[in-house]
Amino acid sequence: MQKLSYADKVALNTNASVPDVNKCNASDMNSIKNITNANVDEYNEFSNNQKTLNGQYSQSIFNLENNKQDNIVSGTSLPSTVVNGQIFLLYN
DSSP, rough: OOOOOOOOOOSSSSOTOOOOOGOOOOHHHHHHHHHHHHHHHHHHHHHHHHHHHHHHHHHHHHHHHHHHHHHHHEEESOOSOOTTTOOEEEEO
């Protein structure tokens, strides 16, 4: 996503006889630019974080798939020792 890149606007000719509600001022344009660019920054940060989280999630799934034989434990009670990443299937 691209930011607005125009230089900040500076009022050239202000016509005091025209109410602000009927004109677009330099401050209005600068405000639009600043808000839009802040939203672009937030979107880019969110997008980068999503890519990182998706990569971590995919790696976790990959690790579980490759080690599933060692990580799945079943029985009628929990084992006395716990190994990080094990999945317990309890039944009666």
